[in-house]
Amino acid sequence: MEGLVSIDGDYVVWVDTRNSGTCAELAQSIYGYQISTGEEFLIAEDVGIRDCKVDINDGFVVWVDERNGNQDICGYDISQGEEFAICTNTGEQWDVAIDGDIVVWLDRRKSEFAQDVYGYSLGREVEFPICTNRNWPHASPLVSGDTVVWVDKRDGNYDIYGATIDFESEEDDVGEGEGCFIATAAYGSDTAEELNILRQFRDEVLLPNSLGAEFVSFYYKVSPPVADFISQHDVLRTIVREGLVAPVVNILEWTRRCWNK
Numbered sequence: 201m202e203g204l205v206s207i208d209g210d211y212v213v214w215v216d217t218r219n220s221g222t223c224a225e226l227a228q229s230i231y232g233y234q235i236s237t238g239e240e241f242l243i244a245e246d247v248g249i250r251d252c253k254v255d256i257n258d259g260f261v262v263w264v265d266e267r268n269g270n271q272d273i274c275g276y277d278i279s280q281g282e283e284f285a286i287c288t289n290t291g292e293q294w295d296v297a298i299d300g301d302i303v304v305w306l307d308r309r310k311s312e313f314a315q316d317v318y319g320y321s322l323g324r325e326v327e328f329p330i331c332t333n334r335n336w337p338h339a340s341p342l343v344s345g346d347t348v349v350w351v352d353k354r355d356g357n358y359d360i361y362g363a364t365i366d367f368e369s370e371e372d373d374v375g376e377g378e379g380c381f382i383a384t385a386a387y388g389s390d391t392a393e394e395l396n397i398l399r400q401f402r403d404e405v406l407l408p409n410s411l412g413a414e415f416v417s418f419y420y421k422v423s424p425p426v427a428d429f430i431s432q433h434d435v436l437r438t439i440v441r442e443g444l445v446a447p448v449v450n451i452l453e454w455t456r457r458c459w460n461k
């Protein structure tokens with residue numbers, strides 16, 4: 201089975217059932233071994249009973265942890281001897297991997313059938329979605345530097361997809377940092393001129409006003425899955441662009457002098 205052992209530099213880590221008594225498949229713990237000293241050490245005890253996976257990079261160990269009652273992602277800093285939480289969302293998280301600053305995993309927070317790819321930056325202590333669409337499953341996410349790859353079944357058979365993580369490009373975004381989802385999907389790229397007036401309206405009119413800010417917050421919660429769906433369907437994109445976004449942009453342009461400061 202993959203993910204039951206991993207190695208990086210001077211350390212080997214693995215999933216261990218030595219403390220599980222007669223139930224050899226149960227009560228998985230995480231152990232480590234330092235090659236240069238020949239010393240074995242316990243990292244975390246009784247972390248779960250299913251699908252445990254462990255990975256290590258540059259002295260940071262990550263694994264799937266069920267101690268809170270559902271699968272989460274936990275980490276351990278070998279140099280400090282300290283455990284820390286990476287993701288404790290109430291949905292299931294599993295199939296974790298780490299390289300450098302980035303941890304990636306599969307995530308079921310959006311629905312019982314979702315298999316989305318999420319990530320976490322150790323340095324920034326921030327979590328972010330990488331590829332989320334409940335219409336198709338993802339599998340086996342891996343990361344190297346700022347590049348994430350995974351197995352993806354969006355076309356009905358297994359393909360390999362990838363994404364580059366770019367924290368700098370999120371500067372002008374709001375909330376969870378993925379700006380203007382539905383409009384972006386409808387226009388097909390994030391650079392369309394029309395998006396600027398939508399952003400300006402959001403920043404100058406909606407956000408300073410509490411009801412408007414509530415709307416923006418709601419919008420950022422519900423729109424990513426909708427936008428994912430729209431972006432996959434050309435006819436739907438045209439309908440949304442010509443029927444919804446374009447008229448709103450026109451109205452905002454005509455009334456700009458009323459709300460623009």
Ligand SMILES: [Ca+2]
Nearest residue numbers: 271272289291
């Ligand atoms: Ca969880």
